[in-house]
Amino acid sequence: MKPAITYELLHEDKNTGARRGVVHTPHGDIQTPIFMPVGTQATVKSITPEELKEEIKAQIILSNTYHLYLRPGDKLVKEAGGLHKFMNWDRPILTDCGGFQVFSLSDLRTISEDGVEFKSHLDGSKHFFSPEKVMEIEENLGADIIMAFDECCPYPSTYEYTKQSMERTTRWAIRCKEAHKNTEKQGLFGIIQGGFYEDLRKQSLEDLVKLDFPGYAIGGISVGEPKEEFLKVLKYTAPLMPKDKPRYLMGVGTPDYLIESAIAGIDMCDCVLPTRIARNGTAFTSKGKVVVRNATYERDWGPLDDECDCYTCKNYTRAYIRHLVKTNEILGVRLLSMHNLRFLTKLMERVRIEIENDNLLNFKEEFYKKYGYTN
RNA sequence: GGGUCUUUGGGUGAGUGGUUAAAACCGCCAGACUGUAAAUCUGGUCUCUUCGGAGUUCCCUGGUUCGAAUCCAGGAGGGCCCA
Numbered sequence: 001m002k003p004a005i006t007y008e009l010l011h012e013d014k015n016t017g018a019r020r021g022v023v024h025t026p027h028g029d030i031q032t033p034i035f036m037p038v039g040t041q042a043t044v045k046s047i048t049p050e051e052l053k054e055e056i057k058a059q060i061i062l063s064n065t066y067h068l069y070l071r072p073g074d075k076l077v078k079e080a081g082g083l084h085k086f087m088n089w090d091r092p093i094l095t096d097c098g099g100f101q102v103f104s105l106s107d108l109r110t111i112s113e114d115g116v117e118f119k120s121h122l123d124g125s126k127h128f129f130s131p132e133k134v135m136e137i138e139e140n141l142g143a144d145i146i147m148a149f150d151e152c153c154p155y156p157s158t159y160e161y162t163k164q165s166m167e168r169t170t171r172w173a174i175r176c177k178e179a180h181k182n183t184e185k186q187g188l189f190g191i192i193q194g195g196f197y198e199d200l201r202k203q204s205l206e207d208l209v210k211l212d213f214p215g216y217a218i219g220g221i222s223v224g225e226p227k228e229e230f231l232k233v234l235k236y237t238a239p240l241m242p243k244d245k246p247r248y249l250m251g252v253g254t255p256d257y258l259i260e261s262a263i264a265g266i267d268m269c270d271c272v273l274p275t276r277i278a279r280n281g282t283a284f285t286s287k288g289k290v291v292v293r294n295a296t297y298e299r300d301w302g303p304l305d306d307e308c309d310c311y312t313c314k315n316y317t318r319a320y321i322r323h324l325v326k327t328n329e330i331l332g333v334r335l336l337s338m339h340n341l342r343f344l345t346k347l348m349e350r351v352r353i354e355i356e357n358d359n360l361l362n363f364k365e366e367f368y369k370k371y372g373y374t375n
Numbered sequence: 376g377g378g379u380c381u382u383u384g385g386g387u388g389a390g391u392g393g394u395u396a397a398a399a400c401c402g403c404c405a406g407a408c409u410g411u412a413a414a415u416c417u418g419g420u421c422u423c424u425u426c427g428g429a430g431u432u433c434c435c436u437g438g439u440u441c442g443a444a445u446c447c448a449g450g451a452g453g454g455c456c457c458a
Contacts, residue, residue: 040411062410100410108412121412152410191410222409230409250410257409272411279414280407295404325414326403333414 005145005187005214007246007267014358017239017265018351023215023246025092025144026185027084030059032246032267033351035258035344036094038275040064041071042087045275046334047341049089055311056341057349060091060144062270065137066098066129070120074140082142094270095143097134099150099169099191099219100251111151113168131175139182147217148176150191155225162195169193170207177211187214189248192237195220196229201237209242216241217248218266222257231260238264255284255347256373259364262351274340279333281325284343288372290318292336297322310342311335 004026011020021032037044037052039061044052052058063083068074080086083093101118102109108119115130131149138146150169153162173190180188190208194200208216218241221233234249238261241247248268249261261269274284281293285305290297292304300318312321312335324332354363368374 036410038411045411045414064411067411094410096410098410101412103410105412147410150410217410219410224409248410253409269410271409272413273409276408276411276413276415280416281414282408291406293405328414330414 001184003187003214004183004185005189005246007215007244009243011356013263013355013360015361016263018262018355018360019243019247019265019267020352020355021246021267023092023267025060025187027090027092027144028059030092030268031352033258033262033348033355034059034268035348036060036062036268036270037341037345038062038270038272039087040272041067042077042083044337044341045279046330046337047275049087051311051338052089052341053091055338057345058091058341060094060268061089062094062096063087063141063143064096064098064101065134065141065147066101066118068095068141069098069127069137070122074137078140078142084142092145093143094145095138095141095147096250097138097147097149097191098129099147099152102150103152103154103223106154111168113171115149115172116151131172132179135176135179135181135188139180139186142186144186145215146180146186146188148173148188148190148213150193150219152220152223153193153195155196155223155229157195159197159200162193162197163200166193166195166200166204170204173208173211173213177213189213189215189217189246191217191219191250192241193220196225196233198233198236201233202240205237205240213245215246215248217250219250221249222251222253222271227256230257234261234264234266238266241265255344255371256368258344258347259351259360259367262348262355263360263364271344274344275337278336278340281322281332281336283321283336284340286367286370292318292322293325294322304336304339305343308339308343309346310339312339312342 006024008022023030037058042063077083077086102116110117118127134149149172151165153165190213192204194204218237221230246267249266252261252269253271258269283290283292283304286307297318303313305313321335354360
């Protein structure tokens with residue numbers, strides 16, 4: 001029986017750990033390294049699936065177990081024919097497991113060996129997520145790639161806490177694997193934890209690799225740590241991940257983090273940042289972040305980014321977008337979201353080419369210089 | 376012409392003798408945002424400042440008081456009623 005998710009390595013960059021590959025899924029292939037837009041509530045906020053495909057050129061998107069379980073309910077999504085049909089997206093989908101909500105809703109939950117009790121952020125009602133429950137929900141949602149239930153530790157956390165949390169996450173991963181039945185249509189990824197401790201990361205990775213998941217993720221970074229800390233964990237963890245499986249770094253990120261991740265040998269990243277900062281009036285550009293809401297762009301008749309090929313940059317000025325943002329018009333949100341998403345998918349298209357040409361390191365230098373990153 | 380009510384910072388609008396440079400909201404100016412409790416959140420928004428403070432404010436003028444945006448008198452603008 002063919003597994004739902006397989007990885008094909010096409011080329012390795014000669015100067016870095018970067019890999020150019022393809023992830024095969026039941027809803028088609030994704031070219032890696034890739035940036036995956038986040039659509040928490042079965043929608044990438046303000047963007048239609050058609051725009052995601054045609055303008056943004058997204059190959060896969062994320063959605064979220066916790067949020068869809070609460071609303072509209074995973075059973076309803078199943079009744080609709082699954083997430084793909086429900087939201088009219090026929091390309092691959094990855095569902096996150098709710099482990100990030102264990103982190104971000106920390107005031108509203110309690111963790112035990114068996115699972116996590118949440119008080120809904122919507123109405124205060126109590127809900128219990130066990131690894132088995134999460135698998136049931138994710139099977140009902142029907143994404144191509146589903147994530148094992150984990151705990152994402154805050155930064156900083158003590159060694160002791162991180163260790164026992166990581167070990168519990170591994171035990172939960174075992175239970176997820178046992179509970180996951182729909183292995184022909186869904187690939188279950190294990191999530192490496194261990195915080196900012198090298199030996200814990202290694203331990204987590206080793207234990208999960210023994211379980212032979214079709215893919216592995218690094219979780220628990222990009223949680224507010226300084227960049228050096230992020231890079232350290234990335235650099236000692238990613239190279240140890242299996243070469244024949246997709247490697248997913250959760251919650252990243254900014255353009256520099258995406259490039260660093262690719263260099264470290266990561267295949268997949270996701271982040272809410274492009275759509276969130278769009279809603280807050282900011283654009284990624286090849287010359288750095290532009291807070292287009294600011295007064296200095298009041299009479300800026302140029303595009304957000306003169307090197308960008310997106311719908312927004314082809315048609316609208318900074319001055320107009322600033323006006324839309326200032327007047328709280330929804331088109332402003334949409335135009336900025338389209339641009340930011342396209343900026344990152346295009347960045348990764350370029351990263352793929354540079355890997356093929358063994359030139360990623362030079363590209364990074366060039367990109368950093370123009371963007372204004374110091375490192 | 377008479378009576379009556381009213382006038383606060385860019386706007387709306389609290390405040391009726393003393394921690395009031397003056398609530399709140401809006402606007403404006405910035406900052407943050409990384410597996411989305413986020414079209415959100417935080418800070419600033421009279422003037423000057425060596426960031427410790429200093430100075431000048433609540434339509435205008437004069438007064439009462441130790442002390443006034445707050446009380447009194449007159450004036451100016453606005454609303455309503457009567458002629």
